[in-house]
Amino acid sequence: MISTLVDLTRRLVPISDFSQGKAGRIFADVSENNNEYIILKNNQPTAVLISIKEYREFVEKVAVMDKLLEDFENMRLLRTAESRKDSPVADFEDFIAGEGFTMDQLKKLAESVEFE
Numbered sequence: 274m275i276s277t278l279v280d281l282t283r284r285l286v287p288i289s290d291f292s293q294g295k296a297g298r299i300f301a302d303v304s305e306n307n308n309e310y311i312i313l314k315n316n317q318p319t320a321v322l323i324s325i326k327e328y329r330e331f332v333e334k335v336a337v338m339d340k341l342l343e344d345f346e347n348m349r350l351l352r353t354a355e356s357r358k359d360s361p362v363a364d365f366e367d368f369i370a371g372e373g374f375t376m377d378q379l380k381k382l383a384e385s386v387e388f389e
Contacts, residue, residue: 281311286322288314 286299302308303324312320323331361370369379 284308284310285318286310287316288312288319361386 286295290296292298299310299322303322304308307324307327310322311318311325312322314320366376369376
């Protein structure tokens, strides 16, 4: 834990270091050793500097995860649809009437709504 904390503090870099001639060393370390740096502005973390290799791997992993999540959501929706396929259905007008409204009331309400 302590070595990790020490490593983390070494990777915290004030943005002013880039204008003080330290950018070359930082970029070389990122490029050659795949080290990451957290860039501080006003002592607050504002950016992360990683190698192109790490960035590309991250982007590929995100794309795979997005596809998996989309597939998972599609499977969930399909199961929901299949579970409801033999359920009784009602017309929209019947649903509105069952809730105690008329279609005219609903139309007037819709007309009174303003979108910005």
